[in-house]
Amino acid sequence: MAAVIPAVTKLSSRIIRILGCNPGIMTLQGTNTYVIGTGKRRILVDTGDADVPQYINHLMSVLKHEDIDLAHIFISHWHHDHIGGLPDVLDIKEKTKYAQVWKYPRSEGEDIPDGCPIEFLKDGQEFAVEGATIRVIHTPGHATDHIVLHLVEENAVFSGDCILGEGTAVFEDLHDYMNSLRDISNLEPSVVYPGHGNVIHSPKDKIEFYIQHRNEREQQILNILINNRQKQFNEKELVKMIYTDTPAKLLKAAESNVNHHLLKLLKEDKVTQFNNLWQYNDTCKTI
Structure with a gap:
């Protein structure tokens, strides 16, 4: 509360x-x-x-x-x-x-x-x-x-x-x-x-939590894509799998956050995008 x-x-x-x-x-x-x-x-x-x-x-x-x-x-x-x-x-x-x-x-x-x-x-x-x-x-x-x-x-x-x-x-x-x-x-x-x-x-603890939280979210997204290499996902599907305890009214904001994670991963060449669907990039050598 x-x-x-x-x-x-x-x-x-x-x-x-x-x-x-x-x-x-x-x-x-x-x-x-x-x-x-x-x-x-x-x-x-x-x-x-x-x-x-x-x-x-x-x-x-x-x-x-x-x-x-x-x-x-x-x-x-x-x-x-x-x-x-x-x-x-x-x-x-x-x-x-x-x-x-x-x-x-x-x-x-x-x-x-x-x-x-x-x-x-x-x-x-x-x-x-x-x-x-x-x-x-x-x-x-x-x-x-x-x-x-x-x-x-x-x-x-x-x-x-x-x-x-x-x-x-x-x-x-x-x-x-x-x-x-x-x-x-x-x-x-x-x-x-x-x-x-x-x-x-306690700003130090809060900032460290924010950074760790974003890194964990990124890894959750990557884990789903890596474990389903032949599949493609949209943001809504990924949110449903990751944000399991999030109130329904906040899920649209969660989709936006997932999209920004994916865009970051796209810049890093870790994922590919086609027709608004996302997939792990198997040519990526960093994971």
Whole structure:
């Protein structure tokens, strides 16, 4: 059972978490957004979904109670549950009139809400407000524009959808995603603040679990294909054989994950594809 996450939580002297109030199958308890800093001008990480008055009311209450103006708004990536609420946030005009909105450029082209000015980030770029120094790290895989933010003062990482508080993440490109997990691991963060789910207090263990889990899934797929060399399978058939304990409502996401594993294996010449069916590549010499 998912842990209850309060609407507003002060996580440290410089971090306030405000829940996006948009629970769902893929968003868990909802999107976590974070206000960072100790002074009057602070940073907001992500903006939740569009048209969620409850979230905007909570955010507005925090900004007014703490006497905060937003200097920067960082969007971890383009998915609607992270950027969709941006117009509603910017409508809190007395608290966002000086705010610059930032995200990393998306390789497929941008999908930005109308009327929202965006500045584009660079990998390694740093920002500072009172009490907080933030470094931007490009971590593609879940999405091509995905970033995590490293809070230097606490050696903390805001992980967006790259690492979740519960369960495992979905991704667009498994090869890039695995590299991004290793990049985060190399930071040796003390704590991870995810885009969904509760705070991760043992980041090393969580990241190692993610990497091991993906490697195990890949091996499960390969084992089926190797043991059935003359057969061809689609993603749905493989999911039925591998994800035996997964709720039905999550099986489509599982099919997507299996597809990305297969695409990675195709790049590595370990499988072949024909008419959307997959088969072990018997010419492969690495297994």
